[in-house]
Amino acid sequence: MLVFAHVSKRFGATQALREVTVTVEPGTVVGLVGHNGAGKSTLMRMAVGLIRPDAGRVTLGGEPVERLGRLGGLVAASFDASALPAHWSAITAVRVTASLAGVPETRVAAVLEMVGLADVARKRIGQFSMGMRQRVALALALVSEPRVLILDEPTNGLDPVISNDLRRWVTEHAARGNSVLISSHNLPEVEQVASRIVVMNKGEVARDAATAELLDSHTVLVRVDQPETLAQLLRRHGREVESLPGETIRVLGATTDEVGVIAARSGLVLRELVEERHRLSDIYQMITAEGTTR
Secondary structure (H helix, E strand, C coil), X not given: CEEEEXXXXXXXXXXXXXXXXXXXXXXXXXXXXXXCCCCHHHXXXXXXCCCCCCEEEEEECCEEHHHHCCCCCCXXXXXXXXXXXXXXEHHHHHHHHHHHHCCCCHHHHHHHHHCCCHHHCCCEHHHCCHXXXXXXXXXXXXXXXXXXXXXXXXXXXXXXXXXXXHHHHHHHHHHCCCEEEEXXXXXXXXXXXXXXXXXXXXXXXXXXXXXXXXXXXXXXXXXXXXXXXXXXXXXXXXXXXXXXXXCEEEXXXXXXXXXXXXXXXXXXXXXXXXXCCCCHHHHHHHHHHHCCCX
């Protein structure tokens, strides 16, 4: 389990993090979203000891990160592969990482195959495109099959096929009882893979909730032969109703079951009855526009 407990960090005059508390439980994928400068990367670098908090603690399995020393096999992170020596090949980078983590050599070929680098394993990293370097970064993070996997903007430069594979790898990794923390500006990707979403805003946690709870709008769209009649019935039940074109109404604070029962009891013919689901991008814009709530 990865825990950030009331962590704060300042860089000169900039308060990067302020009293941030986030828990990444085993078996879960936590999505970290926020504008540039919201504190996401600072938080993730704290998890691997690259940055120390000014206040608060970061723990892995109950132990402070700075006391763990060797993190191989326990935690792995995917940041920017462009920091690797340009003359290294992909296979060299993965072999070095595997050796440091105490991982068998057989795992090297398997992970290069997994991320689609087997055919170019001996090509120099300096000759790779951004998407190919991103694959190298993913290979380095995945080679040790860590208990805690940290991915910072993992889909940058990836084609749709490998992005789809990445979602599957992340989901399967968490299903084996591991923890995953993923940061991305690609909100549809986060929405698909994360079981919980943490919205960062100006160095603070603006919202931390299960994905289903965050995106549940409790709003129903109904297309019915007598929209005004159904609207009146719903208002009597204390529901707010909006009229839309095409014999359609929007019902706020209701479920499809509730609306269906009320319509059936009155003999109304429903032509369409669906839950109006929010997108993460809608929620994100709303939260960050409101400002941080604590």
